[in-house]
Amino acid sequence: MPSRRDRLRCGVVAVAVVTALGAGALAWSSTLLGEYSVMDMGAGAHGGAAHAHGAAASGTASDLGTRGGVDVTELVADPDRPADVHVDLVARAETIEVEGGHPVEGFTVNGTSPGPEIRATQGDLVDVTLENESVADGATLHWHGIDVPNAADGVAGITQDAVPIGGRFTYRFVVEDAGTYWYHSHQVSHDQVVRGLLGAIVVDPADSADPADAAGADPADAAPADLDVTALLHVYGGQHTLNGRALDERVAAAPGTTVRVRVINTDSGTAAVWASSPFRVVAIDGREVNGPTDVDGERLLVPAGGRADVAVTAPPDGSVLRLRTGGARSLLIGDPTAPEPSAPQPSETLDLLGYGTPDPGAIDFDPTAPDRSYEYAIGRRPGLIDGRPGYFWTINGRLFPDVPMFEVAEGDVVAMRIRNDSGEVHPMHLHGHHVVVLARDGVAASGSPWIVDSLDVHPGESYDIAFIADNPGIWSDHCHTLQHAVDGLIAHVMYEGVTTPFTIGPESGNRPD
Known part of the structure; x- marks a missing residue:
């Protein structure tokens, strides 16, 4: 009120x-x-x-x-190509039980918020059917950061009508680029996204053990990750959560293990990421960073809607490191029984304008x-x-x-x-x-x-x-x-x-x- x-x-x-x-x-x-x-x-x-x-x-x-008169509904993926990944998602209005916190009234996908993580491989054709079971205003799904064909963009009133209760809509798109993305409603989005109608989608690289290799980066720049972890940030009714839980998350990792953490900021404000040990920023918004270097004593800022993949190494002495995600929640990586280290927020911010190594070949057009x-x-x-x-x-x-x-x-x-x-x-x-x-x-x-x-x-x-x-x-x-x-x-x-x-x-x- x-x-x-x-x-x-x-x-x-x-x-x-x-x-x-x-x-x-x-x-x-x-x-x-x-x-x-x-x-x-x-x-x-x-x-x-x-x-x-x-x-x-x-x-x-x-x-x-x-001029030309091409309808947005005609801008689709190959209709004759069979899907490599098919997912059924059901949107509901219901109570969300926030582990470690208190329940809130919101929206779920397949009974949870965040909804299920969708995993695909670069080059796959993804086919997702959305069913609206009980979202009164209707719902859609927008594939944030994936360059889908326009008919699959999921924006009510521009690329489709909102899916009413009892209705279905199928999204079909090829995931051309490996990386970290997310999906969310683009119908009354200021309410439905805030109240949980969202989830993660991760595209693994094709024919490569590591996304940096798939992007053409020098393999020496970033060792392949031993573990791959998603860290989706969202605030439910004032509760800061990590992957839907109002709790820190332990990631068991042997000494020297490299962990790729996919930070997804689904909130409307900027999230700060920092760690008790040096880390590297290996991707931004699904695009690999060329020549990432250690970040120490600085924080990384992730915009609302943005994503950042960071790589950390479990301490070789068998202890644990703290990766702060959004400031309120942490990933504790290493020995799950080790004491938790402190990690005060740095006052300095990493400037991505000069981070990493230039790579003129990464841009296939002349922006000048x-x-x-x-x-x-x-x-x-x-x-x-x-x-x-x-x-x-x-x-x-x-x-x-x-x-x-x-x-x-x-x-x-x-x-x-x-x-x-x-x-x-x-x-x-x-x-x-x-x-x-x-x-x-x-x-x-x-x-x-x-x-x-x-x-x-x-x-x-x-x-x-x-x-x-x-x-x-x-x-x-x-x-x-x-x-x-x-x-x-x-x-x-x-x-x-x-x-x-x-x-x-x-x-x-x-x-x-």
């Missing part, structure tokens, strides 16, 4: 909005009520290379998307010669969204839904400058693609290629990023502090000629954020 202070703040904002914008603003906002299509959102932004940082062009997204360039400037101001007054996020000075639609064509090299003028951290997540970080605040990246799908942009920072438009569709590009997306911090990347038949609003029941 909102506090008296929160209610007063909302009232003040409402008065300010009406005063600043006048009665005309209220009339304008009423046109946003009801059903809408992302095809009609905002102004198109063509972003030609000659148009530095994407000045908005005239015309709506629907003008841009109708983009076909299109865009600006994604995040701000904040009073306004109205769908008739609701508030203090909302803006993109390039515009309030949702009058935000840029970033238009691309298949094969384009796309550059984007993300700038945060809003005063809060924003973990920015682009669906269907990974981006390479080129620079922060004008300082060029100098370490291993930093390739991500979830990127924390701190207040006052700007990042230059680039990606290759090689996955046709309509893709969300939003903040993964999920309430921020509800409050307008969401845009879309639209490929020329792609359309969607789905809509968002009370008639369809689709509410992606």
Whole structure:
């Protein structure tokens, strides 16, 4: 329930909005009520290379998307190929028993939260059928960090309708890249994700004993892991958990054993990772780090939605090391009977801009010669969204839904400058693609290629990023502090000629954020 202070703040904002914008603003906002299509959102932004940082062009997204007329439902994996991995998942609204804590009312997948970990091998075709048994608002599954075909992206109102109670939907996609990923609902996501409709998916490398080898890294850079452990972080009703338990976790490991820990941050805030002994960061967002080195006396920050694989070695003297994940929970690796060491949080943060060794061959396009360039400037101001007054996020000075639609064509090299003028951290997540970080605040990246799908942009920072438009569709590009997306911090990347038949609003029941 909102506090008296929160209610007063909302009232003040409402008065300010009406005063600043006048009665005309209220009339304008009423046109946003009801059903809408992302095809009609905002102004198109063509972003030609000659148009530095994407000045908005005239015309709506629907003008841009109708050329060619490919429906998002047509953008699928090979329908004739048999699945290598098949999984049935059932979503329910029910009580979650949090071991070591107290029960909470939330959502489960196959009776648990987190849901079952899905394991596949690089190159597999994965087939997942979602059944909604009792989630009243409907549900979907989004495959966070996996560059799936657009029809499998799981965003209600853009790539599918939310699955109603009693309904089913099948997702089919090939896992091209080994790595650590997760799945979660993208229907009323600010509620369903927070309350547990999620799980991990891990893709093992093909024809290799270690992901670093599969990625073409020098085997001397990282010894193959003897143990592989998932560490999924989530907060249930104020309880910080590790793999669904409000407890630390013991990992029995013989002296000298190398352990790969796959940290998955499913929360809306940044997680800090550090250890009582040196560790190496071997992968970020499913992409291997080239030439990782020991991290000692520094913490690694993992954005909301982000993942980081770290490698640790069980102490050779038979003791135990503590790997802190998210600050509140730890993995204790080594002799399960050994005393627990302390591990105070370091004050220094590892800078991934310069971590590891450069590898020019890891990027198969030239990010310095983009076909299109865009600006994604995040701000904040009073306004109205769908008739609701508030203090909302803006993109390039515009309030949702009058935000840029970033238009691309298949094969384009796309550059984007993300700038945060809003005063809060924003973990920015682009669906269907990974981006390479080129620079922060004008300082060029100098370490291993930093390739991500979830990127924390701190207040006052700007990042230059680039990606290759090689996955046709309509893709969300939003903040993964999920309430921020509800409050307008969401845009879309639209490929020329792609359309969607789905809509968002009370008639369809689709509410992606």
